[in-house]
Amino acid sequence: MLDIRPVAYVIGLLVTALGACMVLPMLVDLAEGRGEWHVFLTSGIITMLTGGLVALACSNGIGEGLTLQQTFLLTTGVWVALPLFGALPFMFGATQASFTDAFFEAMSGLTTTGSTVFAGLDELPKGLLIWRGLLQWLGGIGIIVVAMVFLPELKVGGMQIFRSEAFDTMGKILPRATQISASISSIYISLTVVCGICYIFTGMNAFDATVHAMTTVSTGGFSNYDASFGMFSGPAEYVAAIFMILAALPFVRYVQMLNGTENALLHDSQVRAFIATIAVLVAVTAITLLWIFPHHPEQAAREALFNISSIISGTGYASVDYMQWGNFLIALFFFIGLIGGCAGSTACSVKIFRYQLLFASIRVQLRRIRSPRGVFVPRYDGRPVGPDVLSSVMSFFTFFVVSLGVFAVVLGLLGHDFITAVSGAATALGNIGPGLGDRIGPAGNFAGLGDAAKWVLAFAMLVGRLEVLAVYALFTVRFWRG
Amino acid sequence: MLDIRPVAYVIGLLVTALGACMVLPMLVDLAEGRGEWHVFLTSGIITMLTGGLVALACSNGIGEGLTLQQTFLLTTGVWVALPLFGALPFMFGATQASFTDAFFEAMSGLTTTGSTVFAGLDELPKGLLIWRGLLQWLGGIGIIVVAMVFLPELKVGGMQIFRSEAFDTMGKILPRATQISASISSIYISLTVVCGICYIFTGMNAFDATVHAMTTVSTGGFSNYDASFGMFSGPAEYVAAIFMILAALPFVRYVQMLNGTENALLHDSQVRAFIATIAVLVAVTAITLLWIFPHHPEQAAREALFNISSIISGTGYASVDYMQWGNFLIALFFFIGLIGGCAGSTACSVKIFRYQLLFASIRVQLRRIRSPRGVFVPRYDGRPVGPDVLSSVMSFFTFFVVSLGVFAVVLGLLGHDFITAVSGAATALGNIGPGLGDRIGPAGNFAGLGDAAKWVLAFAMLVGRLEVLAVYALFTVRFWRG
Numbered sequence: 001m002l003d004i005r006p007v008a009y010v011i012g013l014l015v016t017a018l019g020a021c022m023v024l025p026m027l028v029d030l031a032e033g034r035g036e037w038h039v040f041l042t043s044g045i046i047t048m049l050t051g052g053l054v055a056l057a058c059s060n061g062i063g064e065g066l067t068l069q070q071t072f073l074l075t076t077g078v079w080v081a082l083p084l085f086g087a088l089p090f091m092f093g094a095t096q097a098s099f100t101d102a103f104f105e106a107m108s109g110l111t112t113t114g115s116t117v118f119a120g121l122d123e124l125p126k127g128l129l130i131w132r133g134l135l136q137w138l139g140g141i142g143i144i145v146v147a148m149v150f151l152p153e154l155k156v157g158g159m160q161i162f163r164s165e166a167f168d169t170m171g172k173i174l175p176r177a178t179q180i181s182a183s184i185s186s187i188y189i190s191l192t193v194v195c196g197i198c199y200i201f202t203g204m205n206a207f208d209a210t211v212h213a214m215t216t217v218s219t220g221g222f223s224n225y226d227a228s229f230g231m232f233s234g235p236a237e238y239v240a241a242i243f244m245i246l247a248a249l250p251f252v253r254y255v256q257m258l259n260g261t262e263n264a265l266l267h268d269s270q271v272r273a274f275i276a277t278i279a280v281l282v283a284v285t286a287i288t289l290l291w292i293f294p295h296h297p298e299q300a301a302r303e304a305l306f307n308i309s310s311i312i313s314g315t316g317y318a319s320v321d322y323m324q325w326g327n328f329l330i331a332l333f334f335f336i337g338l339i340g341g342c343a344g345s346t347a348c349s350v351k352i353f354r355y356q357l358l359f360a361s362i363r364v365q366l367r368r369i370r371s372p373r374g375v376f377v378p379r380y381d382g383r384p385v386g387p388d389v390l391s392s393v394m395s396f397f398t399f400f401v402v403s404l405g406v407f408a409v410v411l412g413l414l415g416h417d418f419i420t421a422v423s424g425a426a427t428a429l430g431n432i433g434p435g436l437g438d439r440i441g442p443a444g445n446f447a448g449l450g451d452a453a454k455w456v457l458a459f460a461m462l463v464g465r466l467e468v469l470a471v472y473a474l475f476t477v478r479f480w481r482g
Numbered sequence: 483m484l485d486i487r488p489v490a491y492v493i494g495l496l497v498t499a500l501g502a503c504m505v506l507p508m509l510v511d512l513a514e515g516r517g518e519w520h521v522f523l524t525s526g527i528i529t530m531l532t533g534g535l536v537a538l539a540c541s542n543g544i545g546e547g548l549t550l551q552q553t554f555l556l557t558t559g560v561w562v563a564l565p566l567f568g569a570l571p572f573m574f575g576a577t578q579a580s581f582t583d584a585f586f587e588a589m590s591g592l593t594t595t596g597s598t599v600f601a602g603l604d605e606l607p608k609g610l611l612i613w614r615g616l617l618q619w620l621g622g623i624g625i626i627v628v629a630m631v632f633l634p635e636l637k638v639g640g641m642q643i644f645r646s647e648a649f650d651t652m653g654k655i656l657p658r659a660t661q662i663s664a665s666i667s668s669i670y671i672s673l674t675v676v677c678g679i680c681y682i683f684t685g686m687n688a689f690d691a692t693v694h695a696m697t698t699v700s701t702g703g704f705s706n707y708d709a710s711f712g713m714f715s716g717p718a719e720y721v722a723a724i725f726m727i728l729a730a731l732p733f734v735r736y737v738q739m740l741n742g743t744e745n746a747l748l749h750d751s752q753v754r755a756f757i758a759t760i761a762v763l764v765a766v767t768a769i770t771l772l773w774i775f776p777h778h779p780e781q782a783a784r785e786a787l788f789n790i791s792s793i794i795s796g797t798g799y800a801s802v803d804y805m806q807w808g809n810f811l812i813a814l815f816f817f818i819g820l821i822g823g824c825a826g827s828t829a830c831s832v833k834i835f836r837y838q839l840l841f842a843s844i845r846v847q848l849r850r851i852r853s854p855r856g857v858f859v860p861r862y863d864g865r866p867v868g869p870d871v872l873s874s875v876m877s878f879f880t881f882f883v884v885s886l887g888v889f890a891v892v893l894g895l896l897g898h899d900f901i902t903a904v905s906g907a908a909t910a911l912g913n914i915g916p917g918l919g920d921r922i923g924p925a926g927n928f929a930g931l932g933d934a935a936k937w938v939l940a941f942a943m944l945v946g947r948l949e950v951l952a953v954y955a956l957f958t959v960r961f962w963r964g
């Protein structure tokens with residue numbers, strides 16, 4: 001029998017912690033003085049009480065560590081429980097959201113997707129705005145820890161190639177998982193602070209700088225304005241681009257750099273591939289934009305850098321309605337969203353290391369054409385890659401693509417046109433944020449979709465954020481069979 | 483140094499044979515008496531002369547068999563050379579096509595894609611119509627032989643799992659590749675004849691029955707009418723559905739059945755998966771169509787069976803403009819096109835056995851969750867599957883999806899909207915035929931695309947038909963390096 005008490009215990013603790021985080025937006029609302037602080041007081045009390053009681057009730061079940069099954073259940077359980085409670089302020093507060101809308105927004109936050117169902121952001125109480133930013137910020141650090149500590153153990157999506165490496169390297173510096181998390185967290189906090197300060201230098205006020213720093217470093221993409229980064233065109237876009245890229249790099253490399261391995265970042269082959277990809281795409285986009293703004297080369301370069309960084313990192317800030325930029329960039333941006341950032345960062349989607357592994361495997365096959373009897377092994381970052389990693393990556397990629405198809409067909413069933421259905425499924429599964437088309441494109445939002453579509457998309461966000469198979473495993477009979 | 487003479491010799495012979503086939507449309511044109519027969523006389527003489535001279539010039543290079551490199555070059559070379567000459571009648575004949583249009587049509591024919599650049603088919607001389615059918619029919623039998631004999635040797639796209647099996651089984655009955663081809667060809671011819679007779683029974687005239695039998699059994703999908711199967715609604719749709727499905731089953735099983743293994747077809751796991759998939763999809767589609775034609779249950783069932791069979795087998799006949807059937811079926815049909823039929827048939831696209839292999843690999847991974855120390859091997863049709871097959875399948879799937887993205891972006895660059903770009907890339911790469919949207923959807927055709935888009939799509943057809951990597955291998959430096 002699967003003992004769920006240790007799982008419920010940890011989830012209870014994390015829910016309690018989420019409730020405690022509601023103090024921050026409460027203080028912001030108190031300072032703003034629109035009388036909205038009680039929203040977070042109520043939500044916080046409900047959340048902390050429920051979480052605390054669950055943890056208390058299950059504390060008798062704590063053993064020494066978790067089984068693999070329990071770890072799977074925990075990973076998905078956390079990302080279902082936290083949005084349930086993270087949704088409360090949206091239901092009680094000025095947004096007066098339905099449960100569906102509130103859950104969608106909280107899931108979109110905690111998975112760092114950044115699709116929003118709210119219009120009129122500019123007018124919302126500051127507490128709700130910072131709560132949206134905080135959900136993404138917590139989701140971002142949460143996923144790095146999960147990707148570093150849990151997913152390699154679960155052997156999901158080929159993440160196991162980072163297991164030995166991360167633990168070997170970390171093993172020398174930091175012996176335990178909690179210490180890994182602590183050291184990653186301090187990097188994450190520092191990046192956020194520096195990003196916020198840079199935003200202030202570009203002229204943002206302290207509040208916007210704080211929220212946008214949180215949603216930049218988490219590659220979440222929530223903004224305080226309906227116009228998103230259209231509010232801040234100019235220097236702020238350069239700052240955003242730099243920090244979105246930094247947030248999409250593997251955080252363990254920063255730890256190594258701080259510990260004296262200065263080249264840690266550039267020695268990582270996924271980092272090199274990621275930067276090279278961005279460079280090529282920015283160049284192509286900038287050249288295309290020069291046709292659209294022929295007299296503004298700086299604007300073309302800036303918009304290219306900002307939008308490519310925003311989409312490839314899965315942040316999903318928009319500075320303009322790029323549906324107006326013509327069919328080439330629309331199609332390009334759609335497929336770039338399916339590339340994604342580096343593993344062990346806050347970025348999502350397929351991720352660049354999987355393409356590297358897939359291409360390494362293809363290269364080996366082409367080599368066999370020349371030497372049919374030769375023995376060749378695909379390599380990643382100079383090391384041989386085992387068949388189990390390759391088959392994990394293959395499974396991930398297959399399930400990602402098949403899920404994309406299934407979610408799109410379901411959205412079609414719910415009455416959405418082809419471009420909304422396909423781009424909606426992709427943006428949710430890839431945790432990107434904006435879709436394509438008039439409705440959910442960069443100029444629209446997700447408010448107009450039906451409730452069923454919102455639940456489908458919220459589920460797709462969860463599936464995408466947890467590397468697909470970590471969630472699907474729970475739906476198999478085999479998993480639950482005693 | 484790569485000796486291309488043996489390759490050129492075989493291609494020369496095949497071009498000569500294609501030229502000889504032009505006698506058939508010439509006779510049809512003679513019988514019709516519109517004075518068009520000279521088109522095929524001229525084309526035939528040019529084709530046979532060129533092919534013959536090349537074969538003669540290279541006959542001194544024939545060795546004993548081909549190297550792997552030469553086999554790759556031959557496979558792609560055939561599918562580039564034959565369309566070049568197959569295009570001649572479209573340039574010289576009543577269609578007066580440009581070289582681009584003629585090549586597109588011939589490539590679309592020989593790859594059994596079935597996208598057409600010609601409107602006003604109903605008025606064309608019969609010689610050209612039967613030439614279109616004949617190109618698909620030859621392309622269909624050609625691909626079965628290539629898939630049976632060459633691709634398993636090239637280890638492209640996981641086709642090697644059919645190698646030992648096909649050759650083992652065949653080994654007992656028929657020792658050599660030419661005999662395999664002969665025995666498959668007689669099945670192919672018989673299916674075509676029976677299909678044609680059935681069409682005549684449904685009321686088609688002999689000419690239409692002949693051409694449509696050729697394009698049905700090749701899962702090509704060219705029709706003699708702009709309205710495609712809209713001309714023949716009723717019993718003919720049932721006949722078409724049955725033969726499209728039969729043509730998408732592995733032909734080697736028919737040979738085995740004729741040789742006494744009565745259950746050969748149903749024992750093949752890809753056949754069972756394929757039939758089950760069709761059954762589910764037809765049921766879902768029929769139920770959806772009952773909302774559209776509530777008072778015509780027979781029509782709903784028939785249109786569901788016909789259209790699902792047409793798309794999943796990659797035939798691409800249209801009976802109605804299903805762009806009018808609502809967003810669910812549009813999205814469903816798009817993704818069904820990416821399933822495809824069985825290996826060793828005339829069907830194309832990803833093919834059902836690859837999904838089976840990918841899912842088998844995923845199942846093994848899920849099993850490891852329960853028993854982390856257990857050793858599990860993915861199985862296909864009861865036999866263990868080696869990692870090289872899985873990595874071939876993975877490479878195929880990755881390159882298929884990435885190619886789809888790249889072709890779609892290039893079509894976007896050429897100015898096409900998202901739905902035209904994405905569905906155009908998918909329909910060409912999957913050798914299906916119709917795309918989605920107003921322009922290239924089931925009610926449109928490919929005439930209005932620019933020349934550049936036509937070349938891109940023709941290349942995509944080639945890539946898709948030859949299992950992607952067989953073509954891409956030629957673009958690597960490694961392949962050509964002495």
Ligand SMILES: [K+]
Pocket residue numbers: 112113114219220221314315316431432433
């Ligand atoms: K995002």
Ligand SMILES: [K+]
Pocket residue numbers: 594595596701702703796797798913914915
């Ligand atoms: K076809």
